[in-house]
Amino acid sequence: MRPEELPEIRHLHLFRDMSHANFEALMASSYAQNFPQGLEMIRQGDPADFLHIVLEGSVELFARWGGRECTMAVLRPVSTFILAASIRDAPYLMSARTLERTRIILIPSSDLRAMFRRDSEFSVSVINELASCYRSVVRNAKTLKLRNSRERVASYLLRQSLLAGGAPSYVLPVEKRLLASYLGMTAENLSRTLRALEDDGLKMDGARVIITDRAKLSALAQPDKLIDGPEMDSNENGSGLPISSR
Amino acid sequence: MRPEELPEIRHLHLFRDMSHANFEALMASSYAQNFPQGLEMIRQGDPADFLHIVLEGSVELFARWGGRECTMAVLRPVSTFILAASIRDAPYLMSARTLERTRIILIPSSDLRAMFRRDSEFSVSVINELASCYRSVVRNAKTLKLRNSRERVASYLLRQSLLAGGAPSYVLPVEKRLLASYLGMTAENLSRTLRALEDDGLKMDGARVIITDRAKLSALAQPDKLIDGPEMDSNENGSGLPISSR
DNA sequence: GAAAAAACTTGATCCAGATCAAGATTAAAA
């Protein structure tokens, strides 16, 4: 692990409150690994031996069942993932693959578990992190059950715009194919939906999103604090396509 | 709060490992309340001032958006709910209403937060509980995104059968109307789907489920450990219709 | 126990979104 990487990790909510010594100890048992693009580094069902941290690149969390597959989240630096499984010492519920060349830190789950038993500051951080992640997934489930696909698309685009500082124009952070799967629809249907939204204040130019009439788009998306956030605690994000580091 | 109730609460994973004194302290600041049937005791968006525990009766967690509404979980004694919101000191993401006359214990969130900062045994329990809940919701999201409604119904029925000790026949623990909403479908469609499953090893008699050909039904449901459980740790359940106490 | 109000079922119809099938773009590889 490179020395300049430590502060980046330390800066995460999960680690910023623990003692220096304990942080060092945890990092000492961890190691970095570089993965090429498109590598399935975690297979659902495998034992969760490591907590993962993306340092560079990006990672897709996805789930498989039968022959089907769907995107559950995309993670970008710097964020942790697969925390709950590491803690429960249980099998991964999701698989993970790199979307590009990606650098990952691996923290042995057993060290992690030992650490929060020892460091009560850290255990509080773990609690907060897990609670945030939980709320993220609940939000996600709400969107899936309460909104139709057009509403999911519109609210996603508005949320992204907020994350881009309220900018009326920005570039999609992921391929449309992937976004479609994340939003629970087919790529074809996303394409059509984006086109249809041109009557409602949206313009697409390739991967560029241009919000031409925010009021109109909002009327359709009906963004809701209890689904789309933001969560008060600035940039937690738990796990959502909502890109951004946490 | 009645004295005979304390052991029931103490028995929950969340509380069984903390010191006697701390448990007593937490209970001292808590109080019980009885709600009539059909009362909306929690409204999404309200500040999460209390951790709730169902002692008697049953509670539906549901979400609203726009005019729509959907069931997210049903809780039965003895289980806690709305833990993550209490911890984050954040607004409830879901509403809750009683399905019958229900007795609830309310633990002030601030006391809860103070306690896990003080009692490290307790903080470990909170971590485990949250991690379990998280995994439950992820499972739920997987079912919603990967299975169609017939598959969700079939796998739900098989899961319930397992919870009933593998019995080939049991009574649905909730109204069909509610089950339908939980499974992300309309009541009409659930009705038709149950009927259609008669070709696949299922027989309904009112609220009674009779699995006439488990192999056939399983072939259709393709039950999966990573979606349908069980989670190793015996009866966690986080939040799912899967009834059962935790 | 009768009346009223739910929950449930069944049928007819409709529609959002999936699937199938080509093209059109864009990106990656040679």
Place this chain on the structure above:
DNA sequence: TTTTAATCTTGATCTGGATCAAGTTTTTTC
């Protein structure tokens, strides 16, 4: 660059599940 392989778009069609509309059964209330 040229070639090759993705992703993305668009159109045509199909279908799972929603919606609408009665009935029927069960539960609740008086």
